Amino acid sequence: MNRRRRIYEGKAKILYEGPEPGTLIAHFKDDATAFNNKKHEIIDGKGVLNNRISEFIFSNLNDIGIQTHFIRRLNMREQLIKECEIIPLEVIIRNVAAGSIAKRLGLEEGTQLPRSIIEFCYKKDELDDPMVSEEHITAFGWASPQEIDDIMALAIRINDYLCGMFRAVGIRLVDFKIECGRYFEGDTMRVILADEISPDSCRLWDIESNDKLDKDRFRRDMGGMLEAYQEVAKRLGIIMNSAPEHSGKGPVLVK
Numbered sequence: 090m091n092r093r094r095r096i097y098e099g100k101a102k103i104l105y106e107g108p109e110p111g112t113l114i115a116h117f118k119d120d121a122t123a124f125n126n127k128k129h130e131i132i133d134g135k136g137v138l139n140n141r142i143s144e145f146i147f148s149n150l151n152d153i154g155i156q157t158h159f160i161r162r163l164n165m166r167e168q169l170i171k172e173c174e175i176i177p178l179e180v181i182i183r184n185v186a187a188g189s190i191a192k193r194l195g196l197e198e199g200t201q202l203p204r205s206i207i208e209f210c211y212k213k214d215e216l217d218d219p220m221v222s223e224e225h226i227t228a229f230g231w232a233s234p235q236e237i238d239d240i241m242a243l244a245i246r247i248n249d250y251l252c253g254m255f256r257a258v259g260i261r262l263v264d265f266k267i268e269c270g271r272y273f274e275g276d277t278m279r280v281i282l283a284d285e286i287s288p289d290s291c292r293l294w295d296i297e298s299n300d301k302l303d304k305d306r307f308r309r310d311m312g313g314m315l316e317a318y319q320e321v322a323k324r325l326g327i328i329m330n331s332a333p334e335h336s337g338k339g340p341v342l343v344k
């Protein structure tokens with residue numbers, strides 16, 4: 090049945106060749122990984138939730154004129170996307186101190202940062218995605234100064250939108266990671282948002298209780314990861330008619 094050409098299998102997704110040139114199909118797996126794959130588990134239903142949450146966010150961004158690779162969702166686990174040339178950077182946008190910045194700078198987790206801070210990491214699993222500066226990025230040719238400006242402008246717009254969107258449903262957007270790609274339309278090249286935005290790539294805290302609703306539940310062995318992702322989907326108004334069950338089977342989507 091599955092005769093599509095597999096282009097790439099990563100930690101959380103598989104990319105297949107799309108139906109038309111310049112398109113790909115992203116398949117969201119149930120694999121949960123942390124610390125660059127040192128910790129790995131299958132969480133039944135996670136892929137379905139991330140596919141839906143990422144679809145929701147990317148289609149809203151498309152609607153407000155922020156260009157993304159998202160074309161449309163195909164089924165529970167798959168979406169059709171525009172193929173782009175991924176810029177090998179993980180772009181982290183931080184609003185509140187947590188995780189590595191808290192450790193590095195000796196900040197208490199939960200401290201509001203003086204302003205949103207953008208960090209770049211070189212996307213290279215073998216090296217554990219080391220943090221790099223704009224100097225490294227331009228010296229090694231990973232992105233041009235103009236592209237760095239475009240990435241930062243994109244990151245700030247996305248952050249502003251997402252902060253408001255999550256705040257409206259009682260969630261604090263502590264930080265998140267994006268990947269950007271070069272997308273060619275005829276002669277013009279544009280930097281667009283690629284990959285995914287989901288509780289795998291964000292820190293999301295309940296505004297009232299500070300409960301974590303993101304992948305830190307897995308990284309820190311807190312349990313309740315799937316329930317937390319379900320809570321995020323529910324608050325965003327994403328309707329699923331049953332809790333995700335075993336991979337491949339449930340849930341049946343209502344929309």
Ligand SMILES: Nc1ncnc2c1ncn2[C@@H]1O[C@H](COP(=O)(O)OP(=O)(O)O)[C@@H](O)[C@H]1O
Nearest residue numbers: 099100101102158170171172173175268283284
């Ligand atoms: N629109 C796109 N075009 C080409 N590659 C993409 C696009 N969106 C995401 N990717 C790449 O596809 C892969 C997604 O799989 P994932 O499991 O998340 O990988 P990883 O293990 O690198 O995090 C990543 O390497 C990501 O950079």
Ligand SMILES: [Mg+2]
Nearest residue numbers: 099100101284
């Ligand atoms: Mg990834």
